[in-house]
Amino acid sequence: MTGVDRRFRALVVAHGVSAYGTYLNLIALSLFSYEITGTALGVGVVMAVRLLAGVTAGLAAGALTTRVGRRTVMVATDLAQTLAMVVLALGASGTTLWVLLGAGAVLGAGNTFFNVALRSAVPVMVGQENRARANGVLVTARSVATVLGFASAAPVIALGGFGVAFGVNAASFAVSAAAVLALRPRTDSDGVSEPTGDRAEPPPVRGGRLRRRVAGLAGPLLGMIALRGLDALASASHNVALPLAAHEAEPSSPAVFMTWFWSAWAVGTMLAHQILKRRSHGASWGERAFAVGTCAMSFCFVAAFTGPPAPVLMAAAVAAGFADGWTEIVYTSRLQATPDRQRGRLFGLSATAEQSGFALGTVTAAAALEALPALAVVGAFHGAAVCGALVLLLLTVRRHDARHGTDRSSTSGDKGESAHGTSTGAGHLPGS
16 A cells, blocks of 8 residues: 555544544543542542553553454454443443443553554555654544534533433444454555664563563653653643633633634644645654654643633644644654564553553642642643653754764774774764
8 A cells, every 4th residue: 555545544534433432422421420420539430440441451552463463453442342332322321330430441441452553553554654644644533533522522412311422432433443344454564664774673682571562662762652651641731721721711601612722722733734744754753853842732731821812822722733733743653663563562652651641640630720720730740741851852962963973983983094094993082
């Protein structure tokens, strides 16, 4: 398959339908959990189970996709989530807490398994040279699904109840599974050309299971994954604080405020895709572009909580969305540049970092908002992400300078040997 063709775009549309159901269900399941348990603690327990299942699934996702194949994982997880939502839709108000917790675990693990399989399969489906463009299409579909899912949750629940909302989510997963079965995309490599050089996978090392999972991953890649987890922690703060800001800004219609905010954010992510796909070297951008984008995104989200006028707020949301889309495309494309046999493990580790960061951020930000204003909480969390991004930026710049300094020294040494005999190696000394 060459290019981002119609088959891949059809698969993206089906995935967008599934994502729409997921975002609709984020609101529906939270409200339903409160109705079943009757306490905020119960809602937190259901969310914790869902997030914990996602974290655990990330540790196993790489091995599972390698063993049974990515397409099989995608179909199986979609069907499992379809079944879980059908059970909730049929049970409705008669659902027990244990059934609710089981469904939450299926949704958390299923979402992680599917995303790891899909993201690691993109270079196989479209080719390494088209992966940045394909990631942009996926980001655009996710952004549209986010806005539509959040915006339609309230009317769907009001008109049809939780049973209809869960039924819509079940249907969205079924559409995704049917598309993967019908389109039969090529998701697993069998001799496809892979990156070489400093991105190739080194030989495995002995040690514990966790060591084997991270063994051989380059330092900058681990730094990007760590920053991604820190970014997820920061993102949790504005997700938790945004409803509070919406109630303060528009007490009579906070839902409308949030819909406009996320719509502006989605426009920004689409703009990022449109710009990146026109850059011939977009797929080669890596650590520095990701770090700069993370800083920009954090600054924009913090600016949105300073209480600016509506036009400035929408501009900040668009800019935050642009930076969010930029970092997503650059980050995913960089991880996809690794060899196919390493890619699943890498995305599994990334999923674990993201889920863990978001879970920790959700809990700590919610607790902090009990005593501090939204701006202080969002500023502190995103400040941590900016600090992490600056550290990664500094490390990559120093690594780049050191590598090029060594290259220049080596070249100088070779010239010295050819002109004056054997080189003393003095050119390799610091400051020479």
